[in-house]
Amino acid sequence: MTAIGMEVSGLTVELTTPRGTTRAVDGVSFTAHRGRTLALLGESGCGKSMTAQAIVGLLEPIASVTAGSVQVDGEDLLKVSRKRRRQLAGPTLSIVFQDALTALNPVLKVGTQLAEPYRIHQRMPAKRARAKAIELMRHVGIPEPESRVDSYPHQFSGGMRQRLLIAMAVALSPKVLIADEPTTALDVTVQAQILALLAQLRKEHDMAVVLITHDLAVVAEEADTVAVMYSGRIVETGPVDEVFEDPRHPYTRGLLDSVPVETERGADLSSIPGAPPDLFAIPPGCPYQARCPLVQDVCRAERPALETRAGRAVACHLAEGTAQ
Amino acid sequence: MLTFLRRRVLTSLLPLLAVVLGVFVLARLTGNPTALYLPENATAQAREQFSAANGFDKPIWSQLLDYLSGVVRLDFGTSLRTGESAAVMALRAFPATLQLAAVTMLLACLVGTAVGCWAALRPNGLADRVSSLLSMTAASVPDFWLAILGIWVFAIMLGVLPTSGVDAGGLSWVLPIAVLMLRPAGVLTQVVRGAMISALGSPYVKVARSKGAGERRVVARHALKNAAPPALTVAGDLAVGLINGAVVVESIFGWPGIGKLLIDAILQRDFAVLQAAVAITAISIFVLNIAIDIGYALLDARVRQKVGAAA
Ligand SMILES: Nc1ncnc2c1ncn2[C@@H]1O[C@H](COP(=O)(O)OP(=O)(O)OP(=O)(O)O)[C@@H](O)[C@H]1O
Ligand code: SF4
Ligand SMILES: [Mg+2]
Numbered sequence: 001m002t003a004i005g006m007e008v009s010g011l012t013v014e015l016t017t018p019r020g021t022t023r024a025v026d027g028v029s030f031t032a033h034r035g036r037t038l039a040l041l042g043e044s045g046c047g048k049s050m051t052a053q054a055i056v057g058l059l060e061p062i063a064s065v066t067a068g069s070v071q072v073d074g075e076d077l078l079k080v081s082r083k084r085r086r087q088l089a090g091p092t093l094s095i096v097f098q099d100a101l102t103a104l105n106p107v108l109k110v111g112t113q114l115a116e117p118y119r120i121h122q123r124m125p126a127k128r129a130r131a132k133a134i135e136l137m138r139h140v141g142i143p144e145p146e147s148r149v150d151s152y153p154h155q156f157s158g159g160m161r162q163r164l165l166i167a168m169a170v171a172l173s174p175k176v177l178i179a180d181e182p183t184t185a186l187d188v189t190v191q192a193q194i195l196a197l198l199a200q201l202r203k204e205h206d207m208a209v210v211l212i213t214h215d216l217a218v219v220a221e222e223a224d225t226v227a228v229m230y231s232g233r234i235v236e237t238g239p240v241d242e243v244f245e246d247p248r249h250p251y252t253r254g255l256l257d258s259v260p261v262e263t264e265r266g267a268d269l270s271s272i273p274g275a276p277p278d279l280f281a282i283p284p285g286c287p288y289q290a291r292c293p294l295v296q297d298v299c300r301a302e303r304p305a306l307e308t309r310a311g312r313a314v315a316c317h318l319a320e321g322t323a324q
Numbered sequence: 325m326l327t328f329l330r331r332r333v334l335t336s337l338l339p340l341l342a343v344v345l346g347v348f349v350l351a352r353l354t355g356n357p358t359a360l361y362l363p364e365n366a367t368a369q370a371r372e373q374f375s376a377a378n379g380f381d382k383p384i385w386s387q388l389l390d391y392l393s394g395v396v397r398l399d400f401g402t403s404l405r406t407g408e409s410a411a412v413m414a415l416r417a418f419p420a421t422l423q424l425a426a427v428t429m430l431l432a433c434l435v436g437t438a439v440g441c442w443a444a445l446r447p448n449g450l451a452d453r454v455s456s457l458l459s460m461t462a463a464s465v466p467d468f469w470l471a472i473l474g475i476w477v478f479a480i481m482l483g484v485l486p487t488s489g490v491d492a493g494g495l496s497w498v499l500p501i502a503v504l505m506l507r508p509a510g511v512l513t514q515v516v517r518g519a520m521i522s523a524l525g526s527p528y529v530k531v532a533r534s535k536g537a538g539e540r541r542v543v544a545r546h547a548l549k550n551a552a553p554p555a556l557t558v559a560g561d562l563a564v565g566l567i568n569g570a571v572v573v574e575s576i577f578g579w580p581g582i583g584k585l586l587i588d589a590i591l592q593r594d595f596a597v598l599q600a601a602v603a604i605t606a607i608s609i610f611v612l613n614i615a616i617d618i619g620y621a622l623l624d625a626r627v628r629q630k631v632g633a634a635a
Contacts, residue, residue, distance in 0.1 A: 058530055089536035097527060097534070105528040107549045107624055120536050154626055168535065 005208025436512025459510030
């Protein structure tokens with residue numbers, strides 16, 4: 001078994017809005033191993049980004065973590081001081097955010113931005129940090145890095161910008177890298193290159209990668225483990241090949257039935273009839289009840305817990321019945 | 325960068341030319357300026373003499389040429405009141421206005437940036453509320469009223485500041501600057517606050533934080549640099565407005581600048597001085613606009629490229 005990179009348990013995020021308070025992330029737990037990829041899979045709005053932001057400590061002011069822990073290297077990230085968190089941001093835990101096209105500062109040279117991790121964490125002199133930035137650019141496949149280091153973000157294509165962001169995130173060789181939909185904003189042709197780059201860097205740095213996506217094909221190709229999220233909760237998790245071969249949660253099964261995995265990269269997870277429950281009106285019991293073909297009375301009364309049976313964790317009252 | 329500059333100079337020259345021509349047209353619009361320049365009871369002979377001496381008997385286009393060649397040589401004729409060269413008088417008054425405006429603008433920018441950032445870091449906090457209230461008040465109270473209030477409270481009631489003039493050294497600066505800077509500082513605070521709030525909520529600031537950047541680096545390096553271009557644009561407009569505001573404030577406080585010269589010239593129908601003062605004001609606004617554009621381009625590579633491509 002590979003070493004554990006990060007262990008998230010019971011992570012809960014509450015959202016306070018004029019419409020009321022609700023749980024956008026509700027008791028999420030997963031373990032990411034070094035050198036492996038864990039995919040966090042789910043429809044738009046199910047709380048994937050919120051989970052990622054809670055882990056890196058960069059939630060919007062309206063959201064706050066109310067329970068749970070994030071263990072990395074024997075420290076609980078949710079308990080450490082702000083200063084300690086900043087020290088860990090980069091060398092231990094890094095993130096590539098969802099908005100690839102706007103995530104670089106438009107008025108700073110890319111070289112300056114790439115040099116920042118070295119400047120902040122290693123107090124490296126500007127000249128050496130710049131040389132490091134050039135090296136990083138070359139490493140992630142930016143052509144002519146010596147001349148482009150002084151360019152501004154708008155002078156790069158979307159794919160190149162995502163490469164720069166990834167380079168910045170892995171600059172200090174973090175133990176854990178969270179990539180929030182790293183290819184959604186990009187052309188289909190560029191997507192495969194970015195995923196290949198991530199895989200290469202994961203091996204080089206022996207990183208635990210948490211890959212957030214709503215793309216089943218990406219999960220099938222890139223991930224070792226998958227955690228399926230629905231309405232702020234993880235409803236099924238396990239090794240990708242097992243889960244895809246034999247899905248036990250009706251939601252996972254619905255997803256897999258609706259999309260031919262091998263052919264359609266980029267297909268959206270919207271082909272199951274119905275929609276997820278309104279965040280401010282989540283019914284008691286199972287959140288999937290309104291769309292579930294197997295729904296029983298017990299589903300409306302009692303919330304199914306994520307229970308492990310034979311190495312597979314599923315949150316469904318009827319999971320055992322569907323196992324055979 | 326050079327094409328960029330040439331373009332800006334050319335586009336900004338147009339309004340300058342318009343002002344220079346406007347002054348000429350205005351001065352001639354009222355008919356033969358002799359009537360304006362000479363007293364009511366002047367003799368016909370005196371009028372003819374005056375006309376000839378100033379070239380008013382020549383055809384209008386030739387007068388225009390004379391006028392323009394005068395402008396180019398910064399020669400606006402002599403003051404009717406003092407007999408001195410109008411241009412020399414204007415140039416002598418100009419530094420006083422420039423100093424007043426520069427110090428005011430500098431202070432307004434410093435205050436606006438500091439308070440704006442502070443308010444943006446804690447939206448709806450105490451600093452934010454107090455500064456909003458003050459900016460709104462400053463924007464709605466006329467300069468002359470503030471000036472008079474200031475004189476009444478600090479010069480007359482408390483007696484700690486001079487009522488007018490420049491003889492009291494540093495203290496003479498306090499009231500004129502305080503009155504002049506209130507509005508620009510208030511407006512800049514609101515602009516910086518808005519720009520900083522949007523910059524601090526942007527994805528690139530999140531990325532900077534995810535790299536472990538501290539608050540100071542996030543604010544100064546990432547957010548402020550993005551908030552600077554809109555603030556600079558507004559600061560430029562405010563600086564132009566300040567030159568107008570100086571007319572009132574200089575007159576009230578007896579500040580020997582271009583504004584006071586302008587008012588005095590109008591009151592005394594000293595057209596040569598009026599023309600010189602207007603022209604020098606227009607030229608300084610022209611230079612100011614160019615400087616703002618250069619600053620804008622230096623701050624933002626995208627502007628440089630866009631303008632360069634369009635040129
Ligand atoms: N500022 C906000 N105000 C109100 N609700 C919000 C806000 N931000 C997020 N939410 C809600 O929180 C939930 C989780 O959002 P999150 O961004 O984590 O979704 P996601 O799974 O990343 O979706 P996507 O695939 O679209 O990125 C969503 O239902 C969203 O509507
Ligand atoms: S608990 Fe009931 S409603 Fe929920 S997924 Fe299982 S069967 Fe469907
Ligand atoms: Mg998201």
